[in-house]
Amino acid sequence: MKKNFIIVLLGIGLIIYASTIIASRNTIYYYTTSETLEINISDSERIKLGGFVVEDSISKDGGFTIFTITDGNKDIEIIFDGFVPDLFQENMGVILDGTLNDDTFYADDMLVKHDNEYVSSDGETYNVENYSE
Amino acid sequence: MISSIGIVFSWISFSLLVILFFNKKKYYTEILVRINLFIQIFLFCLLEVGLFLNDFSVSYIANYSAKSTPPLYKFASLWGSLDGSILLWNLCLSLFMYLYLKLYKNTSSDLDIKIFSLIMIFFVGYTVFSSSPFAGCIELAAIGCSNSTILPFQELVTSSIGRGPNPLLQNHPLMAIHPPMLYVGYVGMTMPFVAATGRLYSKQGRSNDWVEVAEKTTYIPWLFLTIGITLGAAWSYEVLGWGGYWAWDPVENVSFIPWLLATAFLHSAKIQKSQNTLLNWNYILVGLMFLSTIFGTFITRSGVLISVHAFSNGNIGTYLLFGMLLFSLIFIVIGSKNIDYFSKSKKIDNWFGKSGFFVYNNIFLFSAALVVFIGTIFPLIYETLYDRQITIGRSYYDVIVGPLLLILLGLMIFSIKLPIKNLNFKKWTDENNNLINSSLILSVFILLYLNNSYVLVVTVAISVLLIVLTFKNFYKNFRGQKTNISYWTGQIAHLGIAIFSLGIILNVSQSYSTEKEINSFEEFSFNNQTYFVYDSIEESLPEKNVIKLPISNQSTTKFTSLNIFKNSSQQAISSPAVFRTFLNDIYITVKFIDENSYKLIVRNNYGIFIMWIGLFISSISFLPRLKKYEK
Secondary structure (H helix, E strand, O other): OHHHHHHHHHHHHHHHHHHHHHHHHOEEEOEOHHHHHHOOOOOOOEEEEEEEEOOOOOEEEOOEEEEEEEOOOOEEEEEEOOOOOOOOOOOOEEEEEEEEEOOEEEEEEEEEOOOOOOOOOOOOOOOHHHHOO | OHHHHHHHHHHHHHHHHHHHHHOOOHHHHHHHHHHHHHHHHHHHHHHHHHHHOOOOOEHHHHHHOOOOOOHHHHHHHOOOOHHHHHHHHHHHHHHHHHHHHHHOOOOOOOHHHHHHHHHHHHHHHHHHHHOOOOOEEEEEOOOOEEEEEOOOOOOOOOOOOOOOOOHHHHOOOHHHHHHHHHHHHHHHOHHHHHHHHHHHHOHHHOOOHHHHHHHHHHHHHHHHHHHHHHHHHHHHHHOOOOOOOOOOOHHHHHHHHHHHHHHHHHHHHHHHHHHOEOHHHHHHHHHHHHHHHHHHHHHHHOOOOOOHHHHHHOOHHHHHHHHHHHHHHHHHHHHHHOHHHHOOOEOOOOOOOHHHHHHHHHHHHHHHHHHHHHHHHHHHHHHHHHOOOEEEOOHHHHHHHHHHHHHHHHHHHHHOOOOOOOOOHHHHHHHOHHHHHHHHHHHHHHHHHHOOOHHHHHHHHHHHHHHHHHHHHHHHHOOOOOOOHHHHHHHHHHHHHHHHHHHHHHHHHHOEEEEEEEEOOEEEEEOOEEEEEOOOEEEEOOOEEEEEEEEEOOOOEEEEEEEEEOOOOOOOEEEOEEEEOOOEEEEEEEEEEEOOEEEEEEEEEEOHHHHHHHHHHHHHOOHHHHHHHHO
């Protein structure tokens, strides 16, 4: 009984250890908008940028989707050339992949942090202002 | 009016449940459970009436429904957001309480109903004290309602036009069915929990009675969870134009975790019944099944997904966390009372016999659940520790969960005929020599022809072998043997999984996509087929504008469309045109329209139809078991 218990605990420990290691190797780090504007990055360096889509900022121009994202403090304009996921909408958290050029972010890949909760326009489920640290 | 009636009846329901919790007389128990069920049905209907009458003095209706919303989606708006979905949750919970009372009630003690009523008090309490779906609107927003009251008989204001449901939710009927299916699955996990804890508390439960009831009560939730997850994947693929079906998104993960645990339990319960072993393990599984559903609700509803820092904004998170603590405590206390009973659990003697294989099955299913769980909470923990936002790439799951599922698939091969004593592998391979050889030859052929990774080859070899062996088994034994429902249910479910695995591995390894820029009345070729693009058609419905683009191959014409919802400033939602054959789908979505020129994304998705067939077989395999429910 005791022996089995120890074996099970060891097994669980091993799985947790192994998956934490693998998880940390498969993480996608991203910068918030404030961080991005503070750090120095060259025009060609690709980074990941995360934030919330600002209301009424989405527009289309040719094949590009233009919108603004924020972390509650700083806004960055995004010019996006890629497939826009259906889940993409205002107030939604997105992670973009691309380069920063004169405070405009050129992205071609988007990851939507999706939640099946509808976030209403007056920020019922979360408040962008409260979000910042 | 509707607001006040709803609030008053929620209060009544709450007080009845409290009475039920303290009640000692058997006679009243049944009456109280019945009245509670009626009130919950009434509350459900009441909110539906409100939705159809466009009673925008109710805050929830003003915020999640609109005059122009079509009837089906008005109906579905009830569970379109948090407050309303708790109403559906409570309705399911009271239905299950009634079912439990009628069929599985412990005859010697009332403790199981007490635990059940405590769980219901917890969820009904949320609508009474925190946020009610019937809350009246006291302050208007530009559209909808911005402030509400949970007290009845207040001065209410009525907004003239509702905000309407999330466009995503009103794009396809599947979205109306998929969440309730999942809810029934989630909420149903309460039954095994109550059965186990309630019975083990009284001495009478210390036979294997509790595990029998817990197993039976897991059938319904397991079935609905399976269907719910399948429909979710189908909706995601057939309606949302992203071409995938599963993204290892936290929202999906938390429905997968209880499914994995329940599947593990359905297997290990069998071994307890026949060999009186794994007693403590089964108790733990039952507890985790239930707690993981509350954890799932916590993760998706509390806002922690957006950011750990957003957690403090909503109160449902704290509330659910408190519930999880409370129920874990009940679970641990009752468990520790039974330590001497659990220690009677027999050791497993035959590691290559029936019990051994069931243990392996449990190890791998449980590990998969644990891995998915860690993947889900890892970003939250990381953010708390390092104050840095991350997400986990899907490669994490591919690397760990993939192999685990592959091993499980391999184990299924042996499930066809397992001796109690250790399996003689040599005899086994001799018996199935031809089939093993032919599936190996097939996989070598695939290796040469498709020139692909060993994962594909191994998966194909195992699934083909499993399918062939299962069919051989059907052919040989189905009539001769006395029909053993539980055995054949398992075999059919495994067959479905094998077919599903073939589909998914084809899909993962063979699919590819490309972008096409094209004008009206032009054609393009893809995968040796020519597709002709017509001119787009605009259609205006009360709730949305649809731009349809007809595309045809030689035989059929399909539409890919962009749906632009009025009343909401969201961007358009695109729906795919799918040309389906048995082996592959040609899946076309519009990325962008400019006058008469279009940018299309064309995908060649293999194996989707095979996947749906497999999942369908697995889901329906369980139907004959439900008949045993009445016993």
